Amino acid sequence: MSFNYDSEAQKIAPIFDLIIAAIEKFPPDGWTPQNISHTIKFNKEMKEDILNPPAQFRTAASLKITKNNILNMFQESTGKHVDYFWEQVEQNGLSAEVVRINPIEKILKKGKIANAAEHELATTVRKEGKLDDKQLSLLNEYIEKFEQKKKGRKE
Incomplete structure (x- = not known):
């Protein structure tokens, strides 16, 4: 084709x-x-x-x-x-052309927050209450690690 x-x-x-x-x-x-x-x-x-x-x-x-x-x-x-x-x-039948990717799943799969955009997304999603307890626990851990790393750079 x-x-x-x-x-x-x-x-x-x-x-x-x-x-x-x-x-x-x-x-x-x-x-x-x-x-x-x-x-x-x-x-x-x-x-x-x-x-x-x-x-x-x-x-x-x-x-x-x-x-x-x-x-x-x-x-x-x-x-x-x-x-x-x-x-x-x-x-509109565009699901074949446009596939939604869940960026939180991506973060959870790789086990860390890589940048400020992911951090912002993670904190927003955390507040929405759409995660199960395990996902929320992991996300909180990744947010904390990211914030600690960020603080370490500023000091």
Whole structure:
């Protein structure tokens, strides 16, 4: 089966519309109207870019990178906009194109928090109360180790 850029780009393009809808309907906490407007404009431009790219970007790798980049917020964040986005992915039959990765499972599997973004995510998820006792215990341990390591660097 050969790669057809146009057909693959058409499969990904609706994702941008779902991102825009999620941000418009449920703006992330703390976002200003400028943040919202910028994100909407950016996603409209990205959609146009993948549908009509320069020749050198008409590759499977380019589409994969773009898809990973645009989904980053929805893979590593929480909130009404994230929940709404994933509901819309399911309802619009895009589950085959967009797979949700649970970053907390990734943290638990590797046994540590690697950076500030993972730390922020872990502390947010910990407060939500969606983890079982074992997961919560491990996550608390990883958060504490990360914070101790961070304090050690500052001293």
